[in-house]
Every structure is written in structure tokens, then in C-alpha cells.
Amino acid sequence: MLTGRATAAAKTSDGPVEMLRLFKLAKGSAIKSRTQxxxxxxxxxxxxDTTLRESLAGLSNPHLFKRCAELDAQHASGPAGAARHTLRLLARRIRHLTEEIDDLNKRIAEAVEVSTxxxxxxxxxxxxxxxxxxxxxxxxxxxLxxxxxxxxxCGTSPVEASSGKTQRRRLNRGGDRQANAALYxxxxxxxxxxxxxRDYLRRRLAEGKTRREIIRCLKRYVAREIYRLIVPTRAPTDQTGPTPVAV
Known part of the structure; x- marks a missing residue:
């Protein structure tokens, strides 16, 4: 604020959560490369060539990648040899990226446990x-x-959408969409x-709520549950001073 009275606290990135962000970044890149x-x-x-294609037909992905990684391209020439060499390189790249993703999954789980x-x-x-x-x-x-x-x-706070005698709230399209997707x-x-x-879903459906509205409510409940785990227990707020807000 121009008055110099802003009380908002910026998000920091100097601990285990920043480690998580970097691991997630690397994992997303590895998954994209493996898919490609x-x-x-x-x-x-x-x-x-037909012989090679038929020898690999019907295999599941893991077996296909294993067979391709073991192909011998030294005794083949021309397009057939190039195809064998390319398949072997791609299969070995897939294997390496899979190992990388597995390692990052382990590191992410460990970092989550350290953080919360x-x-x-x-x-x-x-x-x-x-x-x-x-x-x-x-x-x-x-x-927070x-x-x-x-x-x-997280974009799970309700947005008023009432009109006339109809009282309802709609989905919030704002907030952190990655966090919102996680809650979903x-x-x-x-x-x-x-x-x-499931009991809650059946009860609210009987009350006339739509499935989308019910999921919105459930996301709000989950956000409350997660908040109580990730935010340390607070002492009662001193009402005499300014209350900080999150950014």
C-alpha cells in the first residue's frame, strides 16, 4: 500500500516446500519427455519392416520397451538397421526417464513427510x-x-450466484488451479x-443439489481439513491491532 501500512505476508520459498516445487517441476518435464x-x-x-513389426506385435508396453532396448542393430543396414537403432535408443530413453520419475516420486513423498x-x-x-x-x-x-x-x-470458497428466490452458490474459477485440481x-x-x-453425496442429491455443487462443498470441507494439518496451531488473535492478510 502507498501508506506503508500493508500487513500482508508474501509466500516464502526457502524450505522443504520449495524442494517439492522443484521436484514437481522436474517430474513434469520427465513425464512429458517420456510420453513423447x-x-x-x-x-x-x-x-x-514387417518381420520386426510382427515380432513385437501384441506385447504390452513394458515388454515392448524391454524388447526394443535389447534389439541388435549392428548387423542390419539401410532403413531396417536405422529403425532398429532408433527403437533401441528410444526404449532406453524411456527406461531412463521411468527410473528418473520413480526417483522423483520417492523424493516428493519424503519431502511431503518432512514438511507436514x-x-x-x-x-x-x-x-x-x-x-x-x-x-x-x-x-x-x-x-494464512x-x-x-x-x-x-485454492479456489474453493463459494461464490454467490443467487437470483430472485433462487439461493445458490457456484464454483470459484479463481485461486491456485493446481491446488484446486488436487482437492478435486x-x-x-x-x-x-x-x-x-458417499452418504453425503446421496443425501445432498436427495435435497436437490447437483453433483457439481456437492463436489464444490466437499472440496471446501477437504480444504478445511488440510489447512488444520499444514498451518501450525494459532494463539488467539489480538483484536486490538491490525490483522495480517495472506497474499
């Missing part, structure tokens, strides 16, 4: 979803003054495996 390599391998295989012990024990929360939520909160989640501010940060995945998992969530 898989598509290229199958494209080369389509135009390969017990978060991965919450029903429906996996390493990727946990990482997205922690990255949104930053290394100083205490700057309430669970409502965390919900707004958690809710979908719970709707499949958690009895309480």
Missing part, C-alpha cells in the same frame, strides 16, 4: 496432491490467517472409497 518418446517409438514401429508429517495419512491424499497443496501454501503457511483464506487461495482428485477418491463421502 513412447509416441515416437510406436510411430517408428508402425513403419518398420501425517498429511499422506489423510484419506485420498497422495504425494502429488499433497505437494500441490503445500506448494500453494508455501514455506510459511502461517501467513484462517481456513477460509486457504480455501480462497481427493474428493473423487473419497466418493469412490469413503462411506461418509
Amino acid at each position: 518418446a513412447i509416441n515416437q517409438l510406436k510411430s517408428v514401429l508402425v513403419s518398420a 508429517p501425517g498429511l499422506l495419512e489423510v484419506r485420498g491424499v497422495g504425494p502429488d496432491s499433497a505437494a500441490a497443496l503445500l506448494i500453494s501454501a508455501g514455506d510459511n503457511p502461517e501467513r 490467517v484462517s481456513e477460509a483464506s486457504f480455501a480462497a487461495l 482428485r481427493i474428493v473423487l477418491s473419497r466418493l469412490r472409497w469413503d462411506d461418509r463421502s
Whole structure:
């Protein structure tokens, strides 16, 4: 603020959450590269010579990549030899990227446990979803003054959409969309495996709510639950002074 009275605290990136962000960045890049390599391998295989193509037909992806990585290209020449060499290179690249992704998955899970012990024990929360939520909160989640501010940060706070006699709220299109997507995945998992969530769905459907509205409500509940884990317990706020707000 121009008056110099701003009390907002900026998100910091000097701890385990920053490690998570970097690991997620590397993992996303590796997944993209592996997908590209898989598509290229199958494209080369389509135009390969008939003998090679038939010898690899019907194999599952893991077996296909293993066979391609073991191809002998030294005794073949011309386009057939080039195809064998290319398939071997691509298969070995896929294997290397898979090992890289597995290593990053392990590092992400470890970093989540260091940052917020017990978060991965919450029903429906996996390493990727946990990482997205922690990255949104930053290394100083205490700057979030309430669970409502965390919900707004994740784009799960309700937006008034009432008109006339119709009272309703709609989805929030703002906030951190990666964190919002993580909450969505958690809710979908719970709707499949958690009895309480499924009972809630049936009850609200009977009340006339749409499935989209119910998922919005459930995301809000999950955001509250996650907030209580990632933000340290607060002492009562001193009402005599200014209250900081999150940015």
C-alpha cells in the first residue's frame, strides 16, 4: 500500500516446500519427455519392416520397451538397421526417464513427510496432491490467517450466484488451479472409497443439489481439513491491532 501500512505476508520459498516445487517441476518435464518418446517409438514401429513389426506385435508396453532396448542393430543396414537403432535408443530413453520419475516420486513423498508429517495419512491424499497443496501454501503457511483464506487461495470458497428466490452458490474459477485440481482428485477418491463421502453425496442429491455443487462443498470441507494439518496451531488473535492478510 502507498501508506506503508500493508500487513500482508508474501509466500516464502526457502524450505522443504520449495524442494517439492522443484521436484514437481522436474517430474513434469520427465513425464512429458517420456510420453513423447513412447509416441515416437510406436510411430517408428508402425513403419518398420514387417518381420520386426510382427515380432513385437501384441506385447504390452513394458515388454515392448524391454524388447526394443535389447534389439541388435549392428548387423542390419539401410532403413531396417536405422529403425532398429532408433527403437533401441528410444526404449532406453524411456527406461531412463521411468527410473528418473520413480526417483522423483520417492523424493516428493519424503519431502511431503518432512514438511507436514501425517498429511499422506489423510484419506485420498497422495504425494502429488499433497505437494500441490503445500506448494500453494508455501514455506510459511502461517501467513494464512484462517481456513477460509486457504480455501480462497485454492479456489474453493463459494461464490454467490443467487437470483430472485433462487439461493445458490457456484464454483470459484479463481485461486491456485493446481491446488484446486488436487482437492478435486481427493474428493473423487473419497466418493469412490469413503462411506461418509458417499452418504453425503446421496443425501445432498436427495435435497436437490447437483453433483457439481456437492463436489464444490466437499472440496471446501477437504480444504478445511488440510489447512488444520499444514498451518501450525494459532494463539488467539489480538483484536486490538491490525490483522495480517495472506497474499
